[in-house]
Amino acid sequence: MTTQQDQTIQHADIHDVQRILDVLEQDGVVLVPGYLNPEEVTAAGAECHELFERTPPWGHHEEYSLGQSVRMERSDVDSSRFPILAAAFARPELEAVVHGFFGDGYIFSRTVYAILDVVGSTTRVQQLHYDKMRHLKSFVYLTDVGPANGPFHCVPGSHLLTRDLQRDNRERNVVPSDDDARVLPAELHEHRVAVVGSAGTLILFDSDIAHHAGIVSEGQRLAARSLSFGAYRTQTWYRTDGSVENPA
Numbered sequence: 001m002t003t004q005q006d007q008t009i010q011h012a013d014i015h016d017v018q019r020i021l022d023v024l025e026q027d028g029v030v031l032v033p034g035y036l037n038p039e040e041v042t043a044a045g046a047e048c049h050e051l052f053e054r055t056p057p058w059g060h061h062e063e064y065s066l067g068q069s070v071r072m073e074r075s076d077v078d079s080s081r082f083p084i085l086a087a088a089f090a091r092p093e094l095e096a097v098v099h100g101f102f103g104d105g106y107i108f109s110r111t112v113y114a115i116l117d118v119v120g121s122t123t124r125v126q127q128l129h130y131d132k133m134r135h136l137k138s139f140v141y142l143t144d145v146g147p148a149n150g151p152f153h154c155v156p157g158s159h160l161l162t163r164d165l166q167r168d169n170r171e172r173n174v175v176p177s178d179d180d181a182r183v184l185p186a187e188l189h190e191h192r193v194a195v196v197g198s199a200g201t202l203i204l205f206d207s208d209i210a211h212h213a214g215i216v217s218e219g220q221r222l223a224a225r226s227l228s229f230g231a232y233r234t235q236t237w238y239r240t241d242g243s244v245e246n247p248a
């Protein structure tokens, strides 16, 4: 069973950094309605389509069954051609959140994705999971997202459980496998919340939260997201078999 978020996902203003940090610590997810205004939403949407259709050399098409996903490093983004996307993930208020979340040495909005999900889009992240390498995700809806067009789902509070599950690994710089990151107590499925919101809404979430990508049954969902990390991301990380997962 899935519930709508009305009572479950807390809202905050992007300038209220302390409240955002408090809610992230407690719930692992917070919603910032109106992060982009309607003009910015329209312009960001057009920039995403430009990325899909005339992909610059620094953009990488991700494997996607249907729909689109283009990944890029923010430092590569040509801000004269993609001004709104470049600015959306570089805002000082957002950086203040990332700094408060990770402390010194944080890596701000390093990687950015533009994503179009349509009926029939399938990806592995549609299964309930947490992310192998912890990060803070800034996820902006660029279309209105209701129950049918692929709302992000998560289980508020579950980041505390997975943080515990990964404590030993993290002390040893070990990342779990994709399969390990899908081993979750069955009851979590019952507590998933569908995060609906209007275009321009920002969802900030701790990637330790149990979550899955939206599944579109009608219409489509356009979105963009950035990933921010703590200083640990510059260290070398290993798979459980001892091979290097992320070179420093």
Ligand SMILES: O=C(O)CCC(=O)C(=O)O
Residues within 6 Å of the ligand: 125, 126, 131, 137, 150, 151, 152, 153, 211, 212, 213, 214, 225
């Ligand atoms: O596309 C979504 O709804 C969110 C997917 C995502 O960020 C993830 O699975 O890590």
